[in-house]
Amino acid sequence: MTEKSDWEGMGAASGLLAALMFVLAFVVFMTTNPTGATPYPSINNAQQTPAYLALYLTRYRLELLFISLGVVLFLWFVGSLHVALKKAEGDPARGSTLAVTAAGVGAGLMLVSLVLGFTSGLSTSASQASAVPTLYTAAALLFAFGGGVLALFFFAVAKVVLQANAMARWLGVLAFIAALLCLLAFLTPFFDTGVFNAATGALGLWTWYAAFVVWVFLASLTLTVTQRRLTEQTKTAAPAGPAAPATEGAVR
Secondary structure: OHHHHHHHHHHHHHHHHHHHHHHHHHHHHHOOOOOOOOOOOOHHHHHHHHHHHHHHHHHHHHHHHHHHHHHHHHHHHHHHHHHHHHHHHOOOOHHHHHHHHHHHHHHHHHHHHHHHHHHHHHOOOOOOHHHHHHHHHHHHHHHHHHHHHHHHHHHHHHHHHHHHOOOOHHHHHHHHHHHHHHHHHHHHHHOOOOOOOOOOOHHHHHHHHHHHHHHHHHHHHHHHHHHHHHHHHHHHHOOOOOOOOOOOOOOO
């Protein structure tokens, strides 16, 4: 029982680690001076990607590594979240099943985009440099579409939380808001610059991404505290071991 509780506790807390990885990735990103003389390219400036990578390749790879770890930890957290949602929702658990499926698809698209990002970092020869802008653009759009699919995850979570009281209602409201912001990512193919571009846009990337990270952090924190409280209650309510049988007296 203790071992099972430990695994459940780690699964609930994995969202906190995921949020930490995403924050570390952002910190590394900011060290590249993304608005400086060689800025982080938007979609319409993707041809500048080779020059950007030439200056910041190691930090770019480190940023992608942190995001990759964050996505994997997010999937671990979703496993624990699914258990909590399904327990509250009951059979046939359509909402919780939809949530875990959408999370898997969205995370999968993100991981593919990160592979393309790593590939662009490996394309360092002169003959390969011409492919880097295309890889960069494809990676940005795939990441955005991963975020767009997360809208379905957030809508499903919001539905279960608000209808079945699976978690605090304010988390359901925040999930609904995050879902609306994630939907904006589907507009990115129509914009190569401005707030809706997939690589640097405030609405095409940063707003939904920040909402995703913040919600995962808050939900993981809430689930971890709840899981710890339930574990303590289980230990307190555990029955004492069987009493030792009375021995018969020697004298009859």
